[in-house]
Structures are given as C-alpha cells and as structure tokens.
Amino acid sequence: DIQTTQSPSSLSASVGDRVTITCRASQSIRSYLNWYQQKPGKAPNLLIYAASSLQSGVPPRFSGSGSGTDFTLTISSLQPEDFATYYCQQTYSTPPWTFGQGTKVEIK
C-alpha cells in the first residue's frame, strides 16, 4: 500500500502568517493527491484535489503544489477560521486510498 507522511504533525501560527504543510508519498503518485480540512467535531471538507485544483467555494488563499512524491499545501495568509487539522490523501491507481496522519494548525 502507498503511505503518505505529513509534516509537521502540528504547528503554531498567527493570523496573517503564511503556512506550509508538506505531504510525502512512499512512491510516485503523479498528481493524485487531495487535501482536506477538518474542524473539531465536524466532517472533513475538500480543499484541493489533483494536487493543485481548488475546490469550488474554497478561498483562494489556499493553494496546492507538487507532483510525484512531494506535495505542499499553502495558506497564504492564515485567517481565524483556518485553525483546524489538515489531511492529505492519495488516490493513485486502485484502493486503498490512504490519508496522511494529519497536521494540526493552532493559534500562536
């Protein structure tokens, strides 16, 4: 199975900061990488699919990049509503489609 590893596991940042989260796959997954945001007690919400495509309704301060094994989620200017946990997910080839372990973004 393809494994995905996120870093860091958590980070502290201030409103207005630029935040970068990385996801590394255990083998090349081309651009088959999605990003989700999850707030406490809520379901995950799709932010980015196919590594860099912004889901409808998601603010443009969120962006994704990368291909192959290394991917990045960037929040250009952190807003109060962005404090949450972020997960990457690979959907390369056939299942299982694994998630990263998550990155918790906390208020500094």
Next chain:
Amino acid sequence: EVQLVESGGGLVQPGGSLRLSCAASEFTFSSYDMHWVRQATGKGLEWVSGIGTAGDTYYPGSVKGRFTISRENAKNSLFLQMNSLRAGDTAVYYCARGDTMVRGRYYYYYMDVWGKGTTVTVSS
C-alpha cells in the same frame, strides 16, 4: 442542497454486528462511487470501504472479510454491514461521495461530499 446523512451507529459488544446506512439527497446517487471513512477519537482518517457505480467493492486489509459495503440506488442509500466487531473498530463513521476530474488523459479522484458521521462504539 447535496446531502449525506448517516445512521445506525451505537454500542455493540465485541464480536457483534452492526449495519450503518447513509441516505443521499439532491444528486444522482447511482452516478457516483461512494465510500465509508472512519475516525477514532483523537486519531486520523481511515478509508474503510468503497463501492463503484457498477457495484464493484474495495476494502483495506484491516476490514476485509468482516465489513461489506452495498448500495440500493432506487432508495439513494449506501450501507455498511460490520461483523466480528472489535474494540479497534470504535470510531465515527462517515460516508462520502467519490468524484472524478479529467485533466488531459488522466482521471483524478477525490471525495467531495461528506456526511456528519455516526458513532460506533465496540465495548463490553
């Protein structure tokens, strides 16, 4: 509004069974793949099953042989039959819709609509 609503969670003893349901609304249910994803308290997301539009099913090794995913398109419903339940199956179970975007000659897959989840607790 496109919506998924899970039900059927509860407390079950180890070794017992439970059947989860997911009711879909405001989209053509039969045209989409569907999935179950779970999350233990304080832990990350774990994909636990998927079913295609043709009824093809997929499972990770952790639940294969114990869980069965199915769908009833006429009732816009998704199901997860869980047998031989273990303490490690305790989690919130979400149903999610799978969708595809075509870019060039590649088909990119993602889960774009999620329910609020139903809680399964396996304990004696």
